[in-house]
């Protein structure tokens with residue numbers, strides 16, 4: 543685990559998990575939330591609740607740009623929440639400078655769950671809310687790792703390596 547600075551999470555701070563698809567953000571967010579007795583917010587679920595549509599349907603009917611606009615709205619809503627939460631932020635939130643600014647301005651602690659694409663490809667089988675992986679999951683994840691790594695690094699206060707670790711072990715690392 544690499545720390546930019548050793549600062550524990552304050553009682554009034556959100557904790558945001560970022561990372562590529564399949565890195566375990568949603569699972570670990572729930573486990574961390576149980577341990578800290580906090581609510582969980584998952585940005586993809588918030589998009590689906592707000593629109594009454596699936597992420598896949600928004601991508602296929604309205605396109606990725608439309609999805610990204612809603613994603614920014616729900617990220618803002620999550621970070622504005624008065625109750626300190628554990629936020630599982632979808633893999634693409636770091637793409638937009640506006641979102642990265644929201645993360646910085648919020649004062650939230652941000653943890654990057656970092657995994658090798660080889661690990662990720664095993665975990666993302668089965669379509670679901672990940673239309674970007676329909677064609678070539680492994681190639682796409684490798685490309686995403688190469689093009690997004692610096693963005694995850696930019697927003698992260700800490701990096702937790704997830705390769706070869708169980709969700710429980712990753713949770714302990716996040717809490718540490």
Ligand code: S3P
Nearest residue numbers: 562563564632633634671672673
């Ligand atoms: C995406 C990640 C997905 C989902 C959408 C796009 C991305 O969320 O928002 O398929 O661009 O990385 P998860 O990271 O929760 O799988």
